[in-house]
Amino acid sequence: MARGFRRRTLLGAGLAATATGGLTARAATAAPLTHVSEPTIYGTDEWVARPPNSEIAVLDHPPRYIVVHHTVSPGNTGELTLDRAFEISQAIQSFHMDSNGWIDTGQHFTVSRGGYITEGRHRSLAILREGTRHVYGTHVSGRNSRAIGIENEGNYVAAEVPATQWASLTDLVAYMAYQYEIPPNRIVGHRDLDSTECPGEELYGQLADLRGEVAVRLGTPLVPSFPQWPLLRPGDRGEQVLVAQRLLRERGARVPTDGVFGPATREAVANLASAHGLDMPGCAACTRTDERGFLGADIWPLLAGPGRTRELQRRLTR
Numbered sequence: 251m252a253r254g255f256r257r258r259t260l261l262g263a264g265l266a267a268t269a270t271g272g273l274t275a276r277a278a279t280a281a282p283l284t285h286v287s288e289p290t291i292y293g294t295d296e297w298v299a300r301p302p303n304s305e306i307a308v309l310d311h312p313p314r315y316i317v318v319h320h321t322v323s324p325g326n327t328g329e330l331t332l333d334r335a336f337e338i339s340q341a342i343q344s345f346h347m348d349s350n351g352w353i354d355t356g357q358h359f360t361v362s363r364g365g366y367i368t369e370g371r372h373r374s375l376a377i378l379r380e381g382t383r384h385v386y387g388t389h390v391s392g393r394n395s396r397a398i399g400i401e402n403e404g405n406y407v408a409a410e411v412p413a414t415q416w417a418s419l420t421d422l423v424a425y426m427a428y429q430y431e432i433p434p435n436r437i438v439g440h441r442d443l444d445s446t447e448c449p450g451e452e453l454y455g456q457l458a459d460l461r462g463e464v465a466v467r468l469g470t471p472l473v474p475s476f477p478q479w480p481l482l483r484p485g486d487r488g489e490q491v492l493v494a495q496r497l498l499r500e501r502g503a504r505v506p507t508d509g510v511f512g513p514a515t516r517e518a519v520a521n522l523a524s525a526h527g528l529d530m531p532g533c534a535a536c537t538r539t540d541e542r543g544f545l546g547a548d549i550w551p552l553l554a555g556p557g558r559t560r561e562l563q564r565r566l567t568r
């Protein structure tokens with residue numbers, strides 16, 4: 251487990267802070283991060299993974315985002331054993347390879363409800379230990395070259411994350427952030443990148459706590475997160491739906507402007523997503539087939555148009 255003597259800092263965080271004034275010098279003299287130890291992670295050999303179908307691509311740069319998912323499908327089991335963690339790792343890999351046709355497990359790591367951390371895609375653990383390169387995974391749409399992904403066993407739309415799982419997730423994310431010098435404000439939910447509910451309302455709502463805890467462990471100030479887009483679902487009502495409908499009409503879609511996310515609006519959003527290749531091919535471990543037509547982080551910029559994303563974000567969040 252060789253680790254270099256490179257001094258780890260968050261230049262990115264310092265530079266981001268310059269926007270709030272006078273912190274350029276701070277970026278240049280960023281304090282070293284507090285060391286974060288590697289948590290116990292069970293490798294693909296330990297849970298007896300199948301070999302990948304082709305060579306794992308390793309990119310010559312670190313990831314820029316840590317993306318949190320939930321698996322949804324297996325439900326919230328009471329089985330909290332290491333055997334269960336291995337079983338779910340095997341099940342996810344089989345699903346991704348046999349059903350999705352992927353070369354290997356999509357995400358880089360998995361955290362079981364019992365709090366056991368397993369390696370997902372082969373080589374993810376060795377490359378994470380290096381801290382300079384990134385295994386190309388398959389867990390988000392279009393940003394896999396920059397995003398490292400963690401699947402959390404369970405469904406966290408309404409249920410709380412068990413304390414053991416939360417503790418292990420925090421340990422893993424803090425270690426990743428340390429190894430890759432990723433500022434805590436770049437710890438995001440899948441929802442922040444794609445039009446999906448993942449990682450569920452409950453877990454998504456806890457990400458601010460996760461960012462705060464990681465900032466404490468790294469000994470770095472927490473700069474504000476980048477602006478987030480709202481997630482709208484069929485059946486939703488209100489001003490944000492109305493804004494979406496007006497923008498859809500500007501693009502020729504025949505939708506009402508009643509502020510109700512009905513079937514016509516859903517169809518228009520789904521068609522827009524399809525036209526841009528955003529059919530949720532990414533996160534199959536957590537993809538729900540009933541999410542067709544959801545309007546989220548990858549669709550809003552298309553509706554805004556070039557150069558108008560900040561203006562739209564202001565309208566949606568005021």
Ligand SMILES: [Zn+2]
Nearest residue numbers: 319440448533
């Ligand atoms: Zn996801």
